[in-house]
Amino acid sequence: MAKSSKENTYEKIILASIELFNEQGERYVTTNHIVAHLGISPGNLYYYFQNKEEIIEEIFKRYEKELLEFIQGEAPEVEGYAALRYVFKIFDIMWRYRFIFTDLSVLLEKNERLSQMQRDYTNNKITPLINNYLDALIENGVIHMTPIDLKVFKNNFWLLVRYWFDYDKMARGELKQDSKVRGSIQVLGLLKPYLNEEDKLIFDEVYLRLVQGVDL
Amino acid sequence: MAKSSKENTYEKIILASIELFNEQGERYVTTNHIVAHLGISPGNLYYYFQNKEEIIEEIFKRYEKELLEFIQGEAPEVEGYAALRYVFKIFDIMWRYRFIFTDLSVLLEKNERLSQMQRDYTNNKITPLINNYLDALIENGVIHMTPIDLKVFKNNFWLLVRYWFDYDKMARGELKQDSKVRGSIQVLGLLKPYLNEEDKLIFDEVYLRLVQGVDL
Numbered sequence: 001m002a003k004s005s006k007e008n009t010y011e012k013i014i015l016a017s018i019e020l021f022n023e024q025g026e027r028y029v030t031t032n033h034i035v036a037h038l039g040i041s042p043g044n045l046y047y048y049f050q051n052k053e054e055i056i057e058e059i060f061k062r063y064e065k066e067l068l069e070f071i072q073g074e075a076p077e078v079e080g081y082a083a084l085r086y087v088f089k090i091f092d093i094m095w096r097y098r099f100i101f102t103d104l105s106v107l108l109e110k111n112e113r114l115s116q117m118q119r120d121y122t123n124n125k126i127t128p129l130i131n132n133y134l135d136a137l138i139e140n141g142v143i144h145m146t147p148i149d150l151k152v153f154k155n156n157f158w159l160l161v162r163y164w165f166d167y168d169k170m171a172r173g174e175l176k177q178d179s180k181v182r183g184s185i186q187v188l189g190l191l192k193p194y195l196n197e198e199d200k201l202i203f204d205e206v207y208l209r210l211v212q213g214v215d216l
Numbered sequence: 217m218a219k220s221s222k223e224n225t226y227e228k229i230i231l232a233s234i235e236l237f238n239e240q241g242e243r244y245v246t247t248n249h250i251v252a253h254l255g256i257s258p259g260n261l262y263y264y265f266q267n268k269e270e271i272i273e274e275i276f277k278r279y280e281k282e283l284l285e286f287i288q289g290e291a292p293e294v295e296g297y298a299a300l301r302y303v304f305k306i307f308d309i310m311w312r313y314r315f316i317f318t319d320l321s322v323l324l325e326k327n328e329r330l331s332q333m334q335r336d337y338t339n340n341k342i343t344p345l346i347n348n349y350l351d352a353l354i355e356n357g358v359i360h361m362t363p364i365d366l367k368v369f370k371n372n373f374w375l376l377v378r379y380w381f382d383y384d385k386m387a388r389g390e391l392k393q394d395s396k397v398r399g400s401i402q403v404l405g406l407l408k409p410y411l412n413e414e415d416k417l418i419f420d421e422v423y424l425r426l427v428q429g430v431d432l
Contacts, residue, residue: 025325105382106322109241148423152405155383159402160372163379166321167371186375189368193409207364 010048012038014062017055021099026056027106053111060114063097064121071126076133078142078191080202084210087187091180094165098175101165130157143194153190160186181210226264228254230278233271237315242272243322269327276330279313280337287342292349294358294407296418300426303400310381311396317381318391346373359410369406376402397426 016038020029031052035042049055070089077086094101108115134150137143145153164183169175185207192203232254236245247268251258265271286309293302310317324331350366353359361369380399385391401423408419 102321105318105386108386146420148420149405149408152402152408152423155402156372156376156406159379159383160375162383163375167375167378170321170324186368186371189365190372190406192365192368204362204364207368 009040009044012040013045013048013055014058018059018097018099021059021103022097026099026103031055053114056107056111057114057117059097060100060117063093063100064125067093068121068125068129071129076137078137078188078195079199080206083188083191083203084181084184084206087184088180090161091164091183094161095177095180098165101162102169102175104162104166142196142199143191144196145194149194153194156190157187160190185210225256225260228256229261229264229271230274234275234313234315237275237319238313242315242319247271269330272323272327273330273333275313276316276333279309279316280341283309284337284341284345287345292353294353294404294411295415296422299404299407299419300397300400300422303403304396306377307380307396307399310377311393314381314391317378318385320378320382358412358415359407360412361410365410369410372406373403376406401426 013034017029017034020033020037024033029052031042031045031049034052034055035045049058067090070093074086077083100107108118131154134143134145134154138145138150161183164186165175165179168179168182188203188206192200195203229250233245233250236249236253240249245268247258247261247265250271251261265274283306286305290302293299316323324334347370350359350361350370354361354366377399380402381391381395384395384398388395404419404422408416411419
């Protein structure tokens, strides 16, 4: 009973932090805000977390685990609606932790341990997986890229995924749910020139259906 | 004589601020640092600028003017070395004000007037120019894009130009001069799929020559 209540508080702190960080930006939220939001005592929070950085690290681990599990679990689709669903799912995971992407440079700059953790994750876990997928798609003739195209594409791809939410927030003044589907279209649009002619047409069809409901 | 010395101090403050912001990041540099760096009194700085925000606004104006003059003055090249030189020139202007691009979200978030100024500039001055150029290149058959391609391309283009220095700094731990040429290659790589077959080959040739000296 006591243990379950403790776990409960730990979990509530994490979830409230994610919510507040997403809504207000991590750098405007202190542990005092989190405590006030939950109606618990500061001592209660400090029982579980020494400081805000520990909360942020735990949130990063959850985000990284969730994303990795999805990418490991499903080979990517690159055609039509299946492609859109696949990329959308990735943006959907990122959306739930979107403060990470609108605050990342600031977050990493002030926390060397987090920065190292994030570099290890990107370089050793996510990047090799994505690279393998791309190589397989090229080998199977689904996408057509020269080695030069591939090198250039990778940077543009990572940059787009990493900064989409920040870019969209700046361009529109605020982040709305439709940012996920618009970001997905941008990623597929980056890939489109390398598809077969037939799949290019499918991309345009998907695009035209989507833009009925989405202001691009 | 007195006036010339005054102008001199004003100019020195601006140039020292750009230097310190670029080297250390705007948010770590106070007016005290600027004053100490120049060996002048705080009162001397406050004679010209009420606060750091005024210095930043003046620097923004200079950056915006310089970039606009270049883009107004020269029609863009999209083929081979001429294209590289054109895009490189833009990154070179941005490089001299690179703190803007590694700190932009933070800078704009805390200064509504600057944010408005920057939006007006982008929406009313730079974007229409770039759009006109792209439209002309499509009309002249230099690049081949459907209206859908063009919409998607524009966002990916702006995002890349806007975040390249921040991305590169995060990926490599620090910003070096070669970031300018690598950023230029990324922009041209984004455009490459829409070129004529012959111009695509020229891009690859330019790329291969460049990568002899540049670690991509």
